[in-house]
Amino acid sequence: MAEGKKPILQACGIKKSYGHIEALRGVNLDVYSGEILAIVGDNGAGKSTLIKILAGAIAPDSGKIIVEGQAYDKLSPRQALDLGISTVYQDLSLVNCRDIAANVFLGREPVKCRLFINKKKMVEESIALFQQLNINIPSIHALAGQLSGGQRQGVAVARAIKFGGKLLIFDEPTAAMGVQETAAALSLISSLGRQGYAVIIISHNLHQVFSLTQRICVIRQGRVVDTVFTADVTPNQVVSLITGAAQVTA
């Protein structure tokens, strides 16, 4: 990345086994603010294991996670969130029977007079956030259960950012979305990079990876085989890195 720029997050020598399966065999990764980085690899390569470790959902067997210069052996989910690392789940994290503002503030509602939930503040701040992120929603008072997949993802992103998210992780962000929703979700992710957030996406869709990212980290059998600038490679080269097939040159 840009010379002199410090990574917001580094994974150093991360190893993780499940019984005799070595899911990660010493993974190194740097992530920078303002970049969208794809992690690609075949099924079972270790992508999900890596992001679960970064998000504090599982602990590595060894290695370090360095966030803004501070090294950790492992993170708890709470610690990861407090450090600004947020995984954006489109389905699991919203309460369908509550409205959008309630979902943005879920569990961290502002109070007034030390007693009452300050709904007005929640609504105003949610509206401002959706404007900043250019997310279209039918109404701030709509219930989460009435939203499309893309809009739900928007609410999840708004919540992550509202509570200090600096590195947003998306696992297959457009899986199960229609064409229009996919376009809106990709445009939102793109704008996050432009606004200075760090973004990691896991995707099997190389077309998406090439249209969205600045760098691509390829994982094969638990190892990072290469991290490349998207502009410097072709999709075929990335496929070769994923599969380990030798490059055939004309």
Ligand SMILES: Nc1ncnc2c1ncn2[C@@H]1O[C@H](COP(=O)(O)OP(=O)(O)OP(=O)(O)O)[C@@H](O)[C@H]1O
């Ligand atoms: N909880 C678990 N228990 C046992 N083995 C696991 C567990 N989670 C992952 N693995 C194994 O670890 C390896 C890496 O899995 P992981 O889910 O990280 O791969 P992935 O690259 O995300 O794959 P996919 O693209 O299919 O989601 C695989 O061999 C998988 O079977």
